[in-house]
Amino acid sequence: MKKKNNFLGDIAGLIELLPERKRRIERASPGPIGDDPINELARSLHPQKIYFEIAEVRDETPTIRTFKLVAAPDSGTTALPVFRAGQYLAFREEVQGVVVTRPYSISSSPREALEDGFMEITVRKIPKGFLTKHIWKNWKPGSKITSSGPAGFFYHEPLRDTNHILGIAGGCGFTPFRSMIKDAIDNDLDLSITLLFGIRTPDEVIFKKELAKYKRKMGKKLKVTYVCSEPDGSWKGPSGFITKDVIKKQGGGVKGKTLFICGPPAMYRFLENELAEFKIPQKRIRREVFGEIDDITAFDEFPRGLKRKKFNIKVHIGSEVEEIQAKATETVLVAMERAGLAPQSKCRSGECGFCDSLLLDGEIFVSPENDGRRMAGVKFNHFHPCASYPVTDLEIIVNRSV
Ligand code: FES
Structure with a gap:
């Protein structure tokens, strides 16, 4: 009975609001609603993408190089964003027709980004590395490159960490x-x-x-x-x-x-x-997250007998459906990138959740070292392609990168 009274009270209150609502609609501007300044500020502090120009390249050792990056206003970045010391940027490059991302820690300080207008990353050349070979060859002063906004949780937080x-x-x-x-x-x-x-x-x-x-x-x-x-x-x-x-x-x-x-x-x-x-x-x-596992077969938990197997994956991406092939020993993310699907990713380590996708059918093996799924995600068949390997044919839904 009490509930019913409250319900009727709510309805009565709503009716009282109607004249005020009408009055406000009549007084409102006929033009479209402009950009919310708070959203604008949030976007500039935490941009989804940063467009850089390489200002300087320094060899630290024969195999380690520092790239000094400044904002590229022509491409859309007028100022560098704030970040926490220890965070990374996920760079996005097209290599041999394949779009890939790689996270690299920012090696400069937050103050240098805000006051001096630059960020630095320091990269080691991996002998058989798909991307670092490309970086060594193509990233020169004046080159334009694109990254995500700063990301990651590898920073000192005085409320949580000792000093x-x-x-x-x-x-x-x-x-x-x-x-x-x-x-x-x-x-x-x-x-x-x-x-x-x-x-x-x-x-x-x-x-x-x-x-x-x-x-x-x-x-x-x-x-x-x-x-x-x-x-x-x-x-x-x-x-x-x-x-x-x-x-x-x-x-x-x-x-x-x-x-x-x-x-x-x-x-x-x-x-x-x-x-x-x-x-x-x-x-x-x-x-700190470390990117993909080099050799997933080295894990005892990895199912035996799959080393040379390949599986078919039916990928729903945006409004398209693609059929691709994947090796059992490569992540679902790598298989999609190789097929030119350009899915979303940042950390490539199962941590950030940016590549979160839905498993409609089939089974995956999730790397025990970088399983960053939440319990609710597991329950509802969400998975991170960057940390998951096909062990049967799959059907999945993924987000196309923005
Ligand atoms: S890219 Fe971060 S969880 Fe997959």
Whole structure:
């Protein structure tokens, strides 16, 4: 009875509003509603795309290159957006007629983007890399390139993290830490950074001079140690891998620190064992996404006997339906890119959800290391093509990239 009364009360209230509604409609402008200034501001702070021009290219080592990027107003970007030190940009390139994306950490600081008008990324050339070969050949001063807006969760958040970062980096994983160190200096942050940087050979030491400059500015709040796995006779620092003993001795242990780890997948797997002894709560370990798994068959969980299999995928994309082929050992995302479908992606690691798609039929294997699906997504057959491999023929719905 009470409910009915409330219902009638609501109806009565609605009727009272009708004259006011009519009055407002009569007074409204006959022209179309203009752009909402708040939406406009949000778009400029967090753009979906950034159009860059390459201002400078610097060789850091024979295989590592830094690209200095500025806004390309002719293409539509007049100013660079804000970002958090440690975030990445997903670049979108057409290589041999195939549109691909790759995430690269921003290695410059947020202040440099806002005040000095540039961002930097530092890229390692992968010997058989599909995209890095293209980048080395084509990305020159004056080239125009496009990326997503800044993305990712690999940044220091004082509300969540302790004020001492223990960074463990490998490969080109130094780059987000460069941004964090610069940010700490620019903003005089109450933040200490101890960084263990794993390199293979002594000539992979990068940013050495720069680091000495940062060290002078941060004093005891910054400590960087290079750990070389294949040292020569001239190497004076610690050698081998970043083991628990190196973490204790060179990194000063883990007490009171939040771990930030960025490097190749093999390093993550190695560190899992090394870190076990420290019994660190999961909330104090942050891992940067690392892109796709190099060899999914190396995982024990990957179904046996599929290594050379190929499957058909029926893809509903936009208003089209395409039939494509995919190897069992490649992600559904790579198969779609190879077929020229240009699906959406950013992190390529199952984390951002940007490639979220719907599985209508068939079965997939989801990489155990980068399964970023939510429980509700799993329940309703959503999946991330960047972290999923076909194990039967599939039928899927995906979003076309914007
Ligand atoms: S591209 Fe980020 S989840 Fe697939």
